Every structure is written in structure tokens, then in C-alpha cells.
Amino acid sequence: MSLEPGWYVDPAEPETRRWWDGEGWVGAPIPVDVTPPDGPPPAEPEPAAVTPVPGATTDRPTSGAAGSPEPFPTSGAPGRPGPWPGQPGQPGHAGPWPGQSGQPGQSGPWPGQPGQPGPQGPPPGWPYPQWPGRPPIPRPHGLPLASYGARLVARLIDLGVVFLLNALVNGWFVWRYLEAISPYLRETMRRAVNGDTSTEGLPQIDEQAGGLQVVILLIATALWFAYEVPSMAARGQTFGKRVARVRALPVEADQPLGFGRAFRRWSTLGMPTLLWYCCGLGLVLQFVDAVSPLFDQPLRQALHDKRAQTVVVQLPRPDPRTAPHDRADPPGDTP
Numbered sequence: 001m002s003l004e005p006g007w008y009v010d011p012a013e014p015e016t017r018r019w020w021d022g023e024g025w026v027g028a029p030i031p032v033d034v035t036p037p038d039g040p041p042p043a044e045p046e047p048a049a050v051t052p053v054p055g056a057t058t059d060r061p062t063s064g065a066a067g068s069p070e071p072f073p074t075s076g077a078p079g080r081p082g083p084w085p086g087q088p089g090q091p092g093h094a095g096p097w098p099g100q101s102g103q104p105g106q107s108g109p110w111p112g113q114p115g116q117p118g119p120q121g122p123p124p125g126w127p128y129p130q131w132p133g134r135p136p137i138p139r140p141h142g143l144p145l146a147s148y149g150a151r152l153v154a155r156l157i158d159l160g161v162v163f164l165l166n167a168l169v170n171g172w173f174v175w176r177y178l179e180a181i182s183p184y185l186r187e188t189m190r191r192a193v194n195g196d197t198s199t200e201g202l203p204q205i206d207e208q209a210g211g212l213q214v215v216i217l218l219i220a221t222a223l224w225f226a227y228e229v230p231s232m233a234a235r236g237q238t239f240g241k242r243v244a245r246v247r248a249l250p251v252e253a254d255q256p257l258g259f260g261r262a263f264r265r266w267s268t269l270g271m272p273t274l275l276w277y278c279c280g281l282g283l284v285l286q287f288v289d290a291v292s293p294l295f296d297q298p299l300r301q302a303l304h305d306k307r308a309q310t311v312v313v314q315l316p317r318p319d320p321r322t323a324p325h326d327r328a329d330p331p332g333d334t335p
Contacts, residue, residue: 007036138298141254143313145300146246148293151312155290157240158228165223173216180206213277221273225266233262245315251299252309261308268304 003020009032010018016029019040027041138145166174183203191198231238236248236257248257248265257265269289275282289303296302299311 005040140251140299140311140313141249143249143315146244146312146314148300150244150246150314151293154238154240154244154246157243158238161239162220162224162227165227166220169223170216170219173212173219177209177212177216180209180212217274217276221270224270224273228270229259229262229266232265233257233259245317246312247315248305248310248312250309251311257308257310261310265304265308265310268307269302 003022005020005022007017008020010016010025010029013029015032017032017034017036018025018029019027019036021040030036184205187203228238232248234256237246241247249255250257250261269286272282272285272289275285293300293302293305296306299305301311305311
């Protein structure tokens with residue numbers, strides 16, 4: 001909305017008053033404390049022509065040029081349609097900056113301006129940028145992913161340790177179980193060697209065999225839990241993982257797993273041991289879990305890693321040059 005023609009305080013020089021004709025300032029200023037005339041100021045003579053200097057801009061009058069009636073050439077010279085510098089939507093003394101809202105050819109604030117969103121990706125319909133070739137291998141927390149060979153070596157060592165614990169704790173129950181089913185097994189093997197496929201007259205399996213099998217599986221599962229879960233919760237490593245120099249870490253942070261995460265990770269692989277009783281179903285589930293890292297990309301997570309949101313990384317070997325010395329006295333001559 002344009003102001004009505006009249007005498008107004010010049011915003012560029014608050015101590016003066018000028019005539020506004022509805023489109024721009026007209027005439028010379030007068031002191032603000034002087035009573036202005038009833039109408040517009042008298043017309044001023046045309047300014048003398050100025051010979052343009054090569055390379056100089058001529059879109060605005062030069063300060064101090066002949067015929068310039070104002071002390072501030074940018075504050076609405078006669079014939080200029082725009083109001084004073086600094087008015088909203090005007091460039092001001094510093095000139096337009098890239099991305100300034102309201103400037104010709106500009107679409108709005110520049111990226112990164114406070115309160116403005118950052119880059120949001122390619123425009124709709126444009127192809128999203130892809131890696132030229134194979135994408136880089138992830139390095140969770142700055143460490144390389146453990147290879148499947150290192151993980152397999154660690155798991156075999158752990159199974160060997162658990163087997164030795166079972167031989168010590170579960171050995172008597174296993175011996176009783178074999179004694180209960182041995183008559184049936186011996187007769188079945190004898191008939192198989194002789195080509196006899198009949199099942200009549202086979203010895204009956206001892207009734208205690210079923211209960212012994214359940215006890216054996218419960219003890220084996222408990223020993224595996226006691227061996228793996230506490231050490232994984234505290235350090236992310238079992239004995240086998242320390243030997244293979246691999247460690248399980250949470251995906252989101254380099255920190256201990258904690259008991260809850262360690263239990264979820266173990267239960268996916270360890271609890272199916274109880275299902276060995278069902279025609280070896282538990283063994284099939286454990287085999288699928290064991291080979292699943294071969295088919296997972298990009299973090300090579302097994303099924304138990306996905307459930308617990310963990311990743312297995314390879315630890316660097318210590319540098320002997322920077323390793324601390326265990327000797328109390330430094331090397332040198334004894335005084």
C-alpha cells in the first residue's frame with residue numbers, strides 16, 4: 001500500500017523532511033522543525049549531463065555530482081520509483097546477497113541459514129547417487145568386521161570347552177543313558193549286518209532312557225549358558241573369541257553387551273539344544289544360525305546377532321613397540 005503524497009520525515013536523514021509524491025522523494029529536503037509549505041516543492045532544474053566514465057556504473061547518481069539535490073543519493077532521487085534503503089523488500093546499502101528472499105531470480109533463504117532445513121537429497125524423480133562400483137565395507141566403531149573363518153574358529157573352541165565341561169558334569173548321566181539303550185542298539189546292529197529287517201523280538205529300551213535324555217540336555221544347556229552369557233555380558237568375548245581376537249559389540253555403541261543383550265544373543269543359538277530331543281530339530285536350527293553370516297550383507301550378522309543387534313569385529317593385534325613392559329626395572333646396567 002503506497003503512502004499518500006505529502007511531507008514526511010526522510011528515513012535516511014531523520015533531521016530533514018521531504019515531499020513524497022506517492023512513488024518517490026521529490027525536491028530538496030527542509031529542516032524537520034520548519035513548517036512545510038501547503039503543496040509540493042517547486043520543480044528543480046534538470047541536472048547537468050555527466051560524461052560516463054568507462055567501466056563505471058551509471059544506474060545510480062554519483063555522490064557529489066552536479067545537480068544532485070540530496071546528501072544521500074540512494075534515498076529516493078527524483079525519478080526513482082523505489083522507497084528508501086532498508087525498507088522491507090529493498091536491497092539496502094550492502095546490496096543483495098545470494099538467496100535473499102524477495103530478490104529477483106532468488107527462491108528464498110540460502111541453505112544453512114538459521115531455521116532453514118539442510119539438504120534433503122535429490123529432487124523427486126532424480127536418480128539417487130550411487131557408489132561407483134562396490135560400496136565400501138563397513139567398519140563398525142572404526143574396527144573391521146570379523147571374517148567368517150575367525151568366527152568359526154572361535155565357535156569351535158567354545159564348543160570344545162563346553163564339551164569338556166559336559167564330560168565332567170554330565171558324564172555319569174550320559175553313561176547311564178547309553179546303558180539303558182545299548183541292548184536295543186546292539187541287537188539292531190546285529191540284524192542290520194545279517195540283512196534282517198524285521199523288528200519283532202527287539203529288546204525294549206529302558207523306561208529311564210527318556211528321562212535321562214531330558215536331564216542330559218538340560219545340563220548341557222545350563223553349562224553352555226554359564227560359560228558364555230556372563231563373559232559376553234561383561235567383555236563381549238568368550239575364551240574362543242579371545243583366542244581368535246574377535247569381539248561382539250552393540251551396533252549403536254562401543255560398550256559392553258550387558259546381561260539382557262548377551263542372553264538374547266545366546267538363547268537364539270543355545271536354547272535349541274533342548275530340541276535335540278525332537279528328532280534333532282534343534283541341531284538343524286543351530287546349523288542354519290551358524291551359516292547365516294555367509295549370506296548377510298553388509299554387517300555379516302548371524303541370526304543371533306540380528307536378534308540382539310550386535311556385530312562381531314576383528315580386534316587389532318597389539319604393537320610390541322608400544323606394549324608396556326612387565327619388568328619392574330628398566331633395561332640398563334645395574335648400579
